[in-house]
Amino acid sequence: MQLTKFSDYALRILMFADSAGDRLVTIDQMSTSYQISRAHLTKVVNRLTRSEFLIAVRGRSGGLKLAKHPTEIRIGDVVRATEADFDVVECFGSGSVCVISGRCKLAGVMAQARDRFLATLDDYTLADIALKQRDFRQLEACAVP
């Protein structure tokens, strides 16, 4: 029972952007701090800008910043925007081949459990999991031998 790395990285990116306040951050900075490839982070950033969690400012001194106040970014909403698949068991999907689909009551139980999982994440916003910028500075310092 795991979320995808995509969702995990999305939350880390938002935490990084949050720690910078009004200042713009770059994918390069996040790549250095988190030791995650630029290519991976770029895909996730694109999703986060399309989903209006991040704003991309173009140009030479451009970069990224949060599109909303951190108290307005619910963790559940981020995961809904980034997690490709909430089909907890096979029969949730449109291509289900389980032969008891339709009669089986398990799907309803699993859907309820999944909804409680997401409802718990909705109780928290980015502000609740905020880190200070110095936490990331320490990381960058550590990343250079």
Place this chain on the structure above:
Amino acid sequence: MQLTKFSDYALRILMFADSAGDRLVTIDQMSTSYQISRAHLTKVVNRLTRSEFLIAVRGRSGGLKLAKHPTEIRIGDVVRATEADFDVVECFGSGSVCVISGRCKLAGVMAQARDRFLATLDDYTLADIALKQRDFRQLEACAVP
């Protein structure tokens, strides 16, 4: 966000055994009904007997039956016994390479969401998702062209 096929199959096996009441069921019968390979089902059955959800009766007219009354088999306990990994995000694992592990508050939020997911499954037992044996008979009839 998915459970493994292993957990999914485990629940289907227990539902099949439950529908048979006191009569023994075989892996072959379940393989025919669910159209899942014998090899896959055998691995899951082994886990379910070791975890004391199923009893294997040896011998020529042997087979499998529930080890407890279906009202005593909580869905959450089955999933705990069959799901290999409850590391919702990478930092849950002992091999975490996330550089903010230790400072990050996300793990606590995710752990709480996971616990509510499992607590929801604990509200239900195998008896709540029981199927009648005729549901499986219809399947076997359908499986033969």
